[in-house]
Structures are given as C-alpha cells and as structure tokens.
Amino acid sequence: MPQTRTPLTLADHFKILALIADLRATRKPVHLDLFCCQGGASAGYDRAGFAVLGVDVDNQPRYPFAFVQADAVEFLARYGHLFDSVSASPPCQAFTLAQRIQGNTHPDFIVPIRALLADLDRPSVIENVPGAPLVDPVVLCGAMFGIHTYRHRLFETGGGFTFTAPEHPEHKAPTVKMGRKLKPGDFYHAVGNFQGVDYVRRDLDMPWATREGLRECIPPVYAMFIGAYLLAHLRP
Numbered sequence: 206m207p208q209t210r211t212p213l214t215l216a217d218h219f220k221i222l223a224l225i226a227d228l229r230a231t232r233k234p235v236h237l238d239l240f241c242c243q244g245g246a247s248a249g250y251d252r253a254g255f256a257v258l259g260v261d262v263d264n265q266p267r268y269p270f271a272f273v274q275a276d277a278v279e280f281l282a283r284y285g286h287l288f289d290s291v292s293a294s295p296p297c298q299a300f301t302l303a304q305r306i307q308g309n310t311h312p313d314f315i316v317p318i319r320a321l322l323a324d325l326d327r328p329s330v331i332e333n334v335p336g337a338p339l340v341d342p343v344v345l346c347g348a349m350f351g352i353h354t355y356r357h358r359l360f361e362t363g364g365g366f367t368f369t370a371p372e373h374p375e376h377k378a379p380t381v382k383m384g385r386k387l388k389p390g391d392f393y394h395a396v397g398n399f400q401g402v403d404y405v406r407r408d409l410d411m412p413w414a415t416r417e418g419l420r421e422c423i424p425p426v427y428a429m430f431i432g433a434y435l436l437a438h439l440r441p
Contacts, residue, residue, distance in 0.1 A: 208266050212274035215283070224271055225287050228256040234439050236432075237285065239277040239293040239318070243418030244268045245411055246292055246332070249428025254436055255290070267413050278317050285325045290366075290435050293318045294332040294423060315339070319363070328366035328438050330431060332423055333359050348374040350426040353392045353408050355380070358423060360431065368434035395419050 213220050228235045233256040238247045241259030247270050251257050258271045260280045265272060273280065277293065285291060295314035315331060315338065322329045333339055335357050342359035349371040362368065378392040387393055387401035395405050398416070405419050406412050414422065 208268075210266075210272075212264050212272055214273065215275045215279065217273075221273060221284065222287075224273075225258065225284070228258060228271060231256045234289040234436065235287075236435075237281070237288040237291045239281060239291065240295055240314070241265065241268060241272070242294070242421045243411070243414045244270060245409065245414070245418070245422025245425050246294060246428040248411065249423070249425035249430070250292065250432045250435075252425065252429045253432025255432060258288070267415065267418060269413055278314065278321065281318065281321050281325075285321065285327065288327065289439055290328045290330075290364075291322060291325070292330045292332065292428070292431075293322075319361075322363050325364070327364045328435055329363040330366070330435075331361040331363070333361075335359060343368060343370050344373070345370055345427045345430070346373055347424060348376060350424070350430065352424060352426060353378075353390065354395060354405075354424075355392070356395075356424060358427060366435065366438050368431055371430075 233254060236250045236255035236257050238250060238257055238259045241247050241261050243265055244259060247257045247259050251270060259268055260273050260275050260277050262276055264274050295318060318331060331339060337359060339359050339361035342361045345358050345360065347354045347356050355376055380392045380394050381387055384400060387404045393401060393405060402416050406414060409419060409424050411419060411422060411425065
C-alpha cells in the first residue's frame with residue numbers, strides 16, 4: 206500500500222546524513238539505488254543483505270525502503286561517497302526501439318552517471334534495455350531465474366566489480382498475446398495496459414507494485430543475484 210511519508214529532498218541535507226547513519230547502524234553494507242521507481246531492484250539488493258536507500262526524481266509512495274526524492278545525478282555527486290555500492294537504472298526511453306521508430310528524443314543519463322561512478326570508484330552497476338550504449342554488459346533474462354517473463358536487461362559493472370550470468374536457457378515457452386487473460390504458468394510481456402497485474406505481482410514477488418511499477422521494474426531476483434556477487438566483492 207502507498208506510504209503517507211513526506212519524502213526527503215536535497216534541501217534536507219542533515220536529515221539525509223542522519224538517514225544514511227541509520228542505515229549504517231544496521232551493520233549491513235549500504236547500497237544506493239538510483240532511479241529506483243517502485244523498488245524492484247532495491248528489493249533484490251535488500252534480500253541479498255544490503256541496507257538500501259532509493260533515489261528517484263518522482264515521489265514513490267509505494268517504495269518500501271529508505272527514500273529521497275531528488276535528481277539522481279545530483280544526489281550521486283553529493284552523497285555517493287557515503288555508500289558501499291551503487292546501482293543505477295536510468296530511464297530507457299532514449300534507447301527503446303519504439304521511441305526510435307517514432308523519432309522521439311529523451312535525455313541520456315547513462316553518460317553523466319558513468320562519469321560520476323568512475324570518479325567515485327565504488328562497486329557499481331548500470332542497468333538498461335537491449336540497445337542501450339552500455340560497455341561490455343552482462344545480459345540477464347527471466348528464464349535464468351524461473352520467472353515467467355523473458356525481460357532481457359543489460360548490466361554494466363564498474364569500480365572493479367564484475368559478475369557472471371547464469372546459463373541462458375532457450376526461450377521455449379510462448380508469450381501470451383497482449384490483452385489475453387493469464388493462466389498459471391503463462392509467460393507474459395508486462396508492457397502497456399497489460400492484463401494480469403496480480404499474476405505478475407506474484408511472479409515477480411512485488412506485491413506492493415502497481416501496473417506501472419511492474420512495467421518499469423528490474424525483477425527483484427535479478428538484483429538479488431547481482432547482490433550476492435556484490436557482497437562477495439565487498440567481503441572477500
């Protein structure tokens with residue numbers, strides 16, 4: 206359910222420092238998740254053993270972890286050094302095929318985020334869609350993890366951190382056509398005004414998310430997998 210909290214913003218400098226201190230008090234590695242939306246990736250890092258703070262330019266009342274409403278690039282520049290690791294999922298519209306076909310233009314956040322992360326020298330992951338200009342990305346697919354959507358996503362690593370993807374199974378199951386009711390075991394493509402929101406919530410293990418949040422999310426199981434590698438990197 207949506208939370209009624211008033212989010213912190215960049216104007217709340219000392220409250221942000223106190224929030225990060227509270228996360229440190231958990232004695233877990235503290236992870237920064239930029240462009241967090243409703244928290245799919247954050248949930249995975251949390252389940253992997255991190256204390257997570259999410260940042261998004263829009264208020265995210267359904268986001269279930271510590272949260273600051275802010276421009277991700279500016280937040281990273283100010284506070285990135287206070288975190289053990291960082292992930293970023295910049296908006297993908299600049300790189301989707303549909304937007305290119307329509308001739309639409311969107312800002313590219315990958316370049317400034319990559320530059321800041323390089324200066325920060327923390328273990329990091331930048332996520333985006335196939336077609337995005339990521340460097341030597343690792344591809345993850347839902348079929349690797351037993352969920353019922355293929356949803357390929359690319360992950361560029363940095364700060365000395367790398368991980369290896371599981372074996373990529375063949376895509377044998379057909380995806381149900383848009384608008385048709387989903388039955389147990391069906392593979393789906395959660396885009397647009399897709400049907401079966403409750404089914405997708407259960408499959409992705411995101412019971413708090415709306416249809417929009419499910420459309421945009423990184424499946425938590427992807428980030429949980431990456432998070433296990435991150436923990437091993439931070440605690441060799």
